Structure formats: C-alpha cells, structure tokens
Amino acid sequence: MARLVRRVWYHRGMSGSPTPPPGVPPGGPASQAAARVKLRAERLAIGGAAGLAGLKLGTGLAIGSIGLVSAAADSLLDVAISSLNLFSLRIAAAPADSTHPYGHGKVESLAGLAQAVTIGLIGGALVVTAVQRLLAGIRPEHAGWGIAVMIFSAAASWLISRHLRKVARATDSIVLLADALHYATDVWTNGGVLLALVLVVLTGSAVFDALIAILVGGFIGVSAYRLLA
Template sequence: MNSWDRKVKVALLSIISNTILIIFKLIAGVLSGSISIISEAIHSGMDLVASFIAFFSVRHSSKPADREHPYGHGKIENLSCIAEGLLIFVAAAMIIKEAVEKINAPTEVEQASLAIAVMIGASLINILVSRKLYQVAREEDSMALEADALHLKTDVYTSFGVAVGLVLIKVTGLNILDPIVAILVALLIIKEAWELCKNALNFLMDTKLTDEEEVQIEEIINKYSDKIMDFHKLKTRKSGNMKHIDFHITVDSNLTVAEIHEIIGCFKKDMADEFKCTRVTVHVDPYRE
C-alpha cells in the first residue's frame, strides 16, 4: 500500500469511529441529562468535522507539484491544522456556556451507570484509533493525521474524566460536579487547540527544521568535504511532509560540470535516504583566491 492510500484509509477510520461515538454519546447524554456527556458529544462532533478536514487535506496534499503550485500542495495539511484548532475553540466555548447555565440551575443525572459505560467505551475506542493515527502520522510525516490523532487522544482523557465525574456524582449525590467536569473538559480542549494552531503556524511561517535534523544534514554534506571547498548559507523549511533543503557549496573552479553534477547527486541521494521526503537545492560557487 502506498503512502497516499495509507493516509486516506486511516483518516477514513477516524471519520467512522467519531460518527459511532457521537451517536452513543448523544443517546447517553439525552437519557442521563448529563451536561458533561452532552459536552463530550459536542467535542466528538467537532472531532468529526476535524476528521473530514484531515481526510480531504491528506487527499489533496499528496498531489504532485504543478504549474500553479511548483512546490507542491503540502501546506494544505498545515492549513487544515489551523482550521481544526479553531473548531476546537468553538467547541470549548459552547461547552463552557452550557456548563455555566447548568451551574446556575443544576439538574439531576439519571441512568449514571449507562453513561459511565458509554464514556469508558468511548475512551477505549479512541485509544485504539488514535494509536493507529499516530503510527501512520509518524511514518508518513503527516501533520494533518497527527492533529487528528491529538483530537482523539484528548477525547480519551476527557471521556475518562467525564466517567470519573459521573462516578463521583453517583457516590456523593452532588450533581453540580457534572458542569464542573464539563468546564475542565473545555479547558483541556482549549489547550489542545492552542498547541495545534501554534505548530501549524510555525510551518506556515517557514520555520526551519529541528536542530537535530540540521546537524544530520551538515554531517551528510561533510562526508564529501574532500570534493568541495566548503558549504554555507544552509536554509531549511517544511511544507506538509516535504522537507526543503537549500545550501551553497564552493568547488574548485577546474571541476567539470559533470563532476559537480555527480557531487550534487550524492548529496540528494544521501539526504533522500536519511529523510523520507526531501527537495534539495544546491547552489554552486566557484573558488576564487
């Protein structure tokens, strides 16, 4: 299975799992009257929208470069992360609004055992799906899938937190704990949204690759120190899963074009072996005494 198929199929898995969870959470929320479960259904609804965004972004980000997009379509994934982050902020605001209303007029939580079972089941499903998403996201270097996995990972914590809250309500009889748990869920969601947007904006601003990756690049270049005089002006950035590497080399002015071309080919091959998706641009400067 190629990279594109893997990303699309795992994104589709996220859509299916979120749809199922929304149905069960809504049923449990309506039957129990729990605002924390309703808040979780809202969260899962936003997760579903985010999954659709991830699905369409991974489909389009893998398109090859064309006349209008000579550097490819990779930044679609970065844009999708920002969209997902904004959706999470909206979901958190809706949850807090509903929770505050319930604090002022608390309602009794009914059928708590059913609600607890649904929340624990939701946590287990999201653990499995998020692990799969993280695995493919890391292997294919997909920011959109990583964002989707982060959504589900947060859903694991919030669903489990709601289950704990419902257990406490059942033990203590304090129904006000329900909206308080919902607000804590919303705060966790806001933190998630901030991390998503910050990471996506870094790549849209053409932030360089990590220090570790740049050290690896320099090590590859230095392997050929006997063929070049020096290298300088190293610049790196990332678009989607594509790493762009740009640097200058100084070479003996007596080298032929064919010899220089061979050296550049070695750089490109070694960097492609080290990093899964790269586009390497090498500028040649002749040595002058």
C-alpha cells in the same frame, strides 16, 4: 503541537511537502500508495468519532448528563477536524503540476488554523451551557449507562489514536500525527467524564457533572490557543 508543526514545516520547506530526492519523480507510485494509506486511516478515524459522538449524545440526552453531552461535542469536534484533515490530505495527494512542482502538500499545514478556530468556538459554548446547568442544579439520571458508554469511548479513542500514530510514522504525515495526539487527549477527557459520573452516583450531587463539562470546555479552549500560538 504548534512547535511540532513549525519543526516539520521547516524541514519540509515552504512547499509544505518533502522535496523528493534526485531522480525520484514527485507523485510517483510510492507516494500515491502512501496517500491512499493516509486517506484510509483518516476515514476510519472519522467513522469511529462519528459513532462515538452519536452514542454519547444519545445517552447524554437520555440520562440528562451535560458532562456526557460535552464529551459528545468533543467527538463531533473530532469528526469536524478529521474531515478537514481528510480534505487536506486529498488535496495534498493531488499530482504535481506546473505551479506546484512538488505537489500540494502545503494544504496540510493550513488545516491547523481552521482547527483552532473551530475548537475555540465549541469550547466556549460548552462552558456557557455547563454553567447554566450548574446554577440550575440539574442532576443526571441512570448515570450507570453513562459510565458504561464512557468506558467504551475511552478504549475506542485509544485504539483510534494508536492506529493513526502508526500510519503517521509510516507515511511521515504531520496531519495524521496531530490527529493521533488529539485522539490521545480524548482518552483523558473521556476518563474525566467517567470519573464525574461515578462521583454523581456515589454522592448524588449534580455538581460533578457540570464541573467536568466546564473543564472539558476549558480544555478545548486551551487546545485552540496552543494551536494558534
């Protein structure tokens, strides 16, 4: 992802926004329409992630699954990142002025640093909590509810990612493309939690629930490192 950001940054120049062709005023009707489309897509992602976070957190607490709670934390991270991206897109859509003749698009690139820091902190907290649960041997109850929630969550994350990628390509938005990739990885993390809950049902062991939470937390930490690299 870091290579992708650097490549787009190079092609867009130090202003962070594409240089408009001769005769095309920056911030014209076409660019404003594209900005509205990007903002609408990001709001949809935020709403979807918030709903999934609430569903997974409530279910995880009800059945005592740290794996499901870790998945909820990942969705809350999605909300935070998408909200930050929404803010950056709104700033980037601001009309050009005398100090920013081609707009404020550079803000989109600055959002990456804050994303990485947030991801790293949440990943570390998840690992610590999961280790504590593993040592305590706490086993989730009624894992079937968690399985149903994770199937729904994986499908929803895939749909969100697909929509963001479509809009990103249509509007040439690096922020939406990065967000689409992030939601695509959620499909795999949700699938991992789903598998862990299935194994809990089949074996009756609490190990799988804690281990998947540790893996999710570690994955989040690696994602933070790659964003900074």
